[in-house]
Amino acid sequence: MKNFYLSVLLLTVAFTGLQAQKSDPEAKKVLDAVSAKFKTYKAVQVGFLYSIEDAKGKVQSKKTGTLLMKGTKYKVTFGDQEIYSDGKTTWNYDKSAKEVTVNNVSSDANAFTPQKLFTSFYDKDFLYVLNGEKKVGAKTLQEIQLTPTDKSKAFHKVYLTVDKNAKTIQSTKILENGGNKINYTLNNMVTTVNPADASFVFDVKKYPGVEVVDLR
Known part of the structure; x- marks a missing residue:
């Protein structure tokens, strides 16, 4: 996968036409509650574990990453990729290639941002059902099938x-x-962070020798 949102976000790319009446209203309550809770945070930092299993259950790849979000701004660190967005411009830095690709943030309302993973990804072209809940340690976990x-x-x-x-x-x-x-497992969610706006901008001066591919 080229970067974080190209791999996760099979979940969120430009969907239309969900018929909510065919979905489970109890599942919608859970998803709406997750979305509402996330929207109360001014900024969030999340660690995640990413893995791919083949059809036989053998792990083919496993990586860790971090996601920092503030309003419409975000930064993703994932393997050899770093993705920065200040809400207007996006920088996709490939460490192994020493190359950064620069784009304008899409004005399309359906375009993906990491924030949508925690808020509105389920609002479109998914039918969903609450499969039930189980205790895992001190937590009660609910599973939703989409x-x-x-x-x-x-x-x-x-x-x-x-x-x-x-x-x-x-x-x-x-x-x-x-x-x-x-598989994505989220952990270490910190909601008390207060990152500077500069955290979401790729500063070319700090990366000598990097090739800039400006597609704006």
Whole structure:
């Protein structure tokens, strides 16, 4: 996967036409609560573990990353990738290639931002059902199954785990049509951070020798 939002966000790319009446209203209550809770935070820093399993359950890849968000701004660090966005411009830095690609942030309301992963990703072309809940240690976890209504998508199921009391997403499992499973486990969510706006801007001066590909 080229970067964080190209891999997660099979979940969120330009969906239309959800028929909410066919979804589980109890699942919607859970998802709405997660969205409402997230919107109360001024800034959030999240650590995550990403892995890919093949059809036999063998782990093919495993990486860790961090996601920092403030309003419409974000920074993602993931393997050899660093993605910065100040809400107007996006910088995608590939460490291994020593190259940064610069783009304008899309004005399309359907365009993905990491913030949508925690708020409105389920509002479009998904049918969803609450599978139930279970105790894991001191936590009560709720599992929601999401099915895309567009059958041409590269995945056929998404399983979302939510901490019932904290109203936060704990993990996401994406089942691809080819049999692979993409797993994200979120941890170390810190909601008291106050990052400077400069944290979301790629400063070329700090990366001597980097090639800049400006697509604006």
